[in-house]
Amino acid sequence: MHETIFLQFYSRRKSGVYNLLNGFSDTYDLCRRHGEPRWYPEAPDKRNERQYDHYAANPPPIRKGTVFISALDVNHLYQSWVWADLHPDITFVVGGPVAAEINTDGPRRQPAYVRVDDPAALPQNFVLTGKSVETWFGVPDFSGPWRLELPGGIAPDSPIYFSYTLDNICFWNRCIYCNMGCHDRQNNRRRTDMAFEFQHLPFEGVKQVRLNTGSLTPHHIRNLLPLLPRGETFQYRTFMRPAAAETRALRDAIAAAQGPLPEMVLGFGVEFPSMRMLAHIQKGFTPEEMMTALELCSAHHIRVNGNVIVGWNNLTPGDIDALASFFDRMPHGAFRTLQLRWLFAHPFTAIHDRYRGTPRTFGPFYEGFSVALDNAEQIALNRTAVEIILRHGPMKGYTVQGLAKVKEHLD
Numbered sequence: 001m002h003e004t005i006f007l008q009f010y011s012r013r014k015s016g017v018y019n020l021l022n023g024f025s026d027t028y029d030l031c032r033r034h035g036e037p038r039w040y041p042e043a044p045d046k047r048n049e050r051q052y053d054h055y056a057a058n059p060p061p062i063r064k065g066t067v068f069i070s071a072l073d074v075n076h077l078y079q080s081w082v083w084a085d086l087h088p089d090i091t092f093v094v095g096g097p098v099a100a101e102i103n104t105d106g107p108r109r110q111p112a113y114v115r116v117d118d119p120a121a122l123p124q125n126f127v128l129t130g131k132s133v134e135t136w137f138g139v140p141d142f143s144g145p146w147r148l149e150l151p152g153g154i155a156p157d158s159p160i161y162f163s164y165t166l167d168n169i170c171f172w173n174r175c176i177y178c179n180m181g182c183h184d185r186q187n188n189r190r191r192t193d194m195a196f197e198f199q200h201l202p203f204e205g206v207k208q209v210r211l212n213t214g215s216l217t218p219h220h221i222r223n224l225l226p227l228l229p230r231g232e233t234f235q236y237r238t239f240m241r242p243a244a245a246e247t248r249a250l251r252d253a254i255a256a257a258q259g260p261l262p263e264m265v266l267g268f269g270v271e272f273p274s275m276r277m278l279a280h281i282q283k284g285f286t287p288e289e290m291m292t293a294l295e296l297c298s299a300h301h302i303r304v305n306g307n308v309i310v311g312w313n314n315l316t317p318g319d320i321d322a323l324a325s326f327f328d329r330m331p332h333g334a335f336r337t338l339q340l341r342w343l344f345a346h347p348f349t350a351i352h353d354r355y356r357g358t359p360r361t362f363g364p365f366y367e368g369f370s371v372a373l374d375n376a377e378q379i380a381l382n383r384t385a386v387e388i389i390l391r392h393g394p395m396k397g398y399t400v401q402g403l404a405k406v407k408e409h410l411d
């Protein structure tokens with residue numbers, strides 16, 4: 001029997017939160033008209049080793065027909081390719097951020113997140129859409145009502161985490177390790193009617209809503225945050241640049257909200273908080289601007305998670321002093337967690353051209369590389385930065401995450 005299904009992955013985290021990777025919520029009715037939406041439990045691959053046999057052991061969702069897949073990360077893309085390789089009677093049409101975003105800067109159109117060097121080697125039954133579902137079926141983006149049907153068996157005391165897409169762009173687009181700037185603008189999508197349909201979700205437990213966008217614009221902050229549905233069961237997660245314009249907008253949003261903003265966790269790209277390094281990375285804000293944003297969030301009990309990148313090959317002792325001074329001056333409790341990441345060079349980014357490292361390929365896809373440092377002085381400076389961040393954790397009330405992976409590069 002030929003079937004058509006729309007497949008979304010989901011997983012249960014150690015914390016008990018159900019992570020619903022709901023790529024078809026904006027087009028639920030459209031998908032329903034063409035086939036059956038279906039959830040698929042994600043096969044854990046914690047170290048992202050992408051062993052073919054590991055993915056091949058997952059049974060395909062149907063025996064024959066067409067599977068539309070929402071690929072939110074490269075493991076989903078890899079799973080789709082492995083299935084296509086093994087099951088020629090099934091056509092896999094793969095969309096979602098890692099498959100639908102297309103880079104037009106190079107000699108030909110191809111995925112922006114992973115490079116495909118030999119498109120001819122892709123199986124015939126494996127289609128990288130390069131389109132949103134709406135565009136694929138010829139209807140305007142965001143033209144249907146948002147809807148989420150939950151996988152069975154989720155108890156109300158298990159929080160659920162899902163996405164509500166604001167847009168698929170970043171208005172800033174300049175950070176040198178990020179490839180958002182090379183995405184085909186014809187694929188840009190923006191939700192204009194903010195109906196917050198998830199407020200009617202028939203689920204009584206905690207709903208963690210990820211407001212999807214590269215980075216909130218001042219307009220989003222000023223006009224959207226005060227309108228978010230509130231209540232004990234709603235929590236929000238999103239990214240904001242801690243730049244002066246965004247902080248001004250956040251101050252206005254706090255004033256307009258007439259009471260506390262809904263519970264939210266803002267993600268800040270701290271990267272490396274020295275004036276020189278932030279300018280080098282082209283973040284468009286200074287350490288002082290970030291400090292002002294942190295003070296505002298701290299004063300209004302808005303939780304912040306920070307992302308710090310180490311692995312740079314151009315640090316100076318002055319950068320280390322500036323980082324130490326930043327952490328000394330930071331208000332206690334300003335960050336809830338600090339996520340350490342080692343610099344990764346994605347294809348089509350400035351970092352990819354400037355650094356070297358061991359290429360990561362999986363099947364026909366090239367993902368980039370973790371940068372390799374061979375200069376003893378730079379390794380020592382990066383190590384000192386990590387030590388300063390670790391030392392300030394207990395004093396400033398934040399938890400450090402990602403240390404084990406970073407240490408692999410420094411030890």
Ligand code: SF4
Nearest residue numbers: 170173174175178214
């Ligand atoms: S602000 Fe974030 S999404 Fe935007 S370019 Fe920088 S890293 Fe990329």
